Amino acid sequence: MLAGERWGWRSGLCEALGMEIGVLGGTGPAGRGIATRLAAAGHEVIVGSRERSRSQSVVDDLREQWGARVDGLRAGTNHEAADAALVVLATVWDAAVPTATAHADQLAGNVVISMANGLEKHGRHFVPVRSPAGSIAAEVKAAAPGAYVVAAFHLVPAAALADISRPLSGDVLVVGDEEGRPTVLELIDAIPDLRAFDAGPLENAIGLETFAAALLTVNLRHKGEGSLRIEGVGPRATP
Amino acid sequence: MLAGERWGWRSGLCEALGMEIGVLGGTGPAGRGIATRLAAAGHEVIVGSRERSRSQSVVDDLREQWGARVDGLRAGTNHEAADAALVVLATVWDAAVPTATAHADQLAGNVVISMANGLEKHGRHFVPVRSPAGSIAAEVKAAAPGAYVVAAFHLVPAAALADISRPLSGDVLVVGDEEGRPTVLELIDAIPDLRAFDAGPLENAIGLETFAAALLTVNLRHKGEGSLRIEGVGPRATP
Numbered sequence: 001m002l003a004g005e006r007w008g009w010r011s012g013l014c015e016a017l018g019m020e021i022g023v024l025g026g027t028g029p030a031g032r033g034i035a036t037r038l039a040a041a042g043h044e045v046i047v048g049s050r051e052r053s054r055s056q057s058v059v060d061d062l063r064e065q066w067g068a069r070v071d072g073l074r075a076g077t078n079h080e081a082a083d084a085a086l087v088v089l090a091t092v093w094d095a096a097v098p099t100a101t102a103h104a105d106q107l108a109g110n111v112v113i114s115m116a117n118g119l120e121k122h123g124r125h126f127v128p129v130r131s132p133a134g135s136i137a138a139e140v141k142a143a144a145p146g147a148y149v150v151a152a153f154h155l156v157p158a159a160a161l162a163d164i165s166r167p168l169s170g171d172v173l174v175v176g177d178e179e180g181r182p183t184v185l186e187l188i189d190a191i192p193d194l195r196a197f198d199a200g201p202l203e204n205a206i207g208l209e210t211f212a213a214a215l216l217t218v219n220l221r222h223k224g225e226g227s228l229r230i231e232g233v234g235p236r237a238t239p
Numbered sequence: 240m241l242a243g244e245r246w247g248w249r250s251g252l253c254e255a256l257g258m259e260i261g262v263l264g265g266t267g268p269a270g271r272g273i274a275t276r277l278a279a280a281g282h283e284v285i286v287g288s289r290e291r292s293r294s295q296s297v298v299d300d301l302r303e304q305w306g307a308r309v310d311g312l313r314a315g316t317n318h319e320a321a322d323a324a325l326v327v328l329a330t331v332w333d334a335a336v337p338t339a340t341a342h343a344d345q346l347a348g349n350v351v352i353s354m355a356n357g358l359e360k361h362g363r364h365f366v367p368v369r370s371p372a373g374s375i376a377a378e379v380k381a382a383a384p385g386a387y388v389v390a391a392f393h394l395v396p397a398a399a400l401a402d403i404s405r406p407l408s409g410d411v412l413v414v415g416d417e418e419g420r421p422t423v424l425e426l427i428d429a430i431p432d433l434r435a436f437d438a439g440p441l442e443n444a445i446g447l448e449t450f451a452a453a454l455l456t457v458n459l460r461h462k463g464e465g466s467l468r469i470e471g472v473g474p475r476a477t478p
Binding site: 124125126127128130134169170173175197198199200201203204206207208210211212213214215217218219221222223224225226227228229230231232233234235236237 | 363364365366367369373408409412414436437438439440442443445446447449450451452453454456457458460461462463464465466467468469470471472473474475476
């Protein structure tokens with residue numbers, strides 16, 4: 001069953017299936033997680049890295065672990081990954097803006113997903129790193145102004161994305177440029193177990209990024225690992 | 240059943256029952272909602288207003304609507320409300336800081352709950368109002384530095400708080416000063432249907448306040464009205 005069927009909509013999902021997706025910083029925890037989950041959902045995914053040998057090693061490991069389920073994965077450089085029509089910026093948070101800057105020309109006209117949370121851990125809590133632009137996603141947009149920047153996946157743990165033997169739990173709020181947001185909403189709705197919610201323009205990325213500090217602090221102070229659910233909301237309304 | 244029983248903890252709940260609570264700005268939608276819900280949970284609640292006649296009128300209306308269930312409500316001025324050991328700042332968001340400033344001396348040593356979200360609506364979305372201090376709650380703390388400021392209730396709709404004929408849905412993340420946070424966590428856990436989550440220090444108020452813009456935008460763009468649930472998390476862990 002496609003995720004969309006639960007919601008009673010189907011239109012447009014086809015475009016979101018079988019896309020070529022580049023993951024910049026694909027060898028770190030967030031990158032491995034999102035690359036694995038997207039490959040398992042039927043996409044062609046270039047796992048980008050500054051060094052191809054590092055990317056090849058990660059792809060080899062993931063193929064050994066998951067076999068044919070991740071047939072869509074292939075190794076590449078960040079430069080190759082940045083040429084995909086849909087690019088996920090999955091580096092550690094403080095490398096997101098420099099990486100966007102380095103590939104700004106390539107990213108122009110592409111949809112770029114920013115999933116970075118700038119967080120610092122102090123003892124038993126996290127706090128958000130304040131950004132002068134409001135959010136890391138806004139800084140990415142400033143660094144690559146031709147890209148259609150969309151922020152998503154902030155509150156889904158990387159380990160959960162990576163473990164495709166288990167269903168995901170958690171809802172995904174999506175914010176960003178109008179030119180990219182519909183594609184990302186469809187991409188996420190087509191991942192089994194995930195539901196995507198349209199939370200407006202890129203200005204709202206600050207809410208997604210800074211809320212992560214609160215949610216991860218809950219995880220440090222309560223038993224278990226929290227994920228976010230939006231209750232009481234159905235399919236997107238027709239504008 | 241006390242909310243705490245679901246979680247298997249009870250300690251300290253007694254202190255949170257039957258408190259005297261002052262609501263500054265108690266006659267607006269947020270104020271009426273929180274005052275009604277807290278009175279129904281067994282507290283003595285002073286509905287504060289700049290004008291006592293306005294407060295009396297609101298209390299008369301609420302008593303007519305809910306009868307003995309809101310026996311704990313009484314009318315008062317904001318000045319009277321600010322003397323309660325636990326004070327809820329429930330004005331419209333742009334009055335929160337001026338109100339805290341006006342009552343700063345009285346609020347010293349008291350626990351003050353800030354529930355303000357600074358939001359602007361633009362067509363089919365909300366965006367957060369940026370605060371130089373990071374959050375309105377942080378500005379309240381700067382305005383009333385002797386108060387123990389705790390931020391909570393941002394994502395619970397005022398109308399849902401006010402309608403005590405229906406169970407609430409939604410989880411409440413609580414952030415703030417160490418001296419006030421345990422009291423507020425207990426207060427919320429003792430409200431039927433609500434669960435309180437410890438999300439750390441006041442620095443994390445930015446996440447609660449700005450996330451509200453994203454969640455309310457979801458409400459504009461999807462069918463239904465969303466509330467937040469934290470899944471997979473149990474009782475607070477012993478530090």
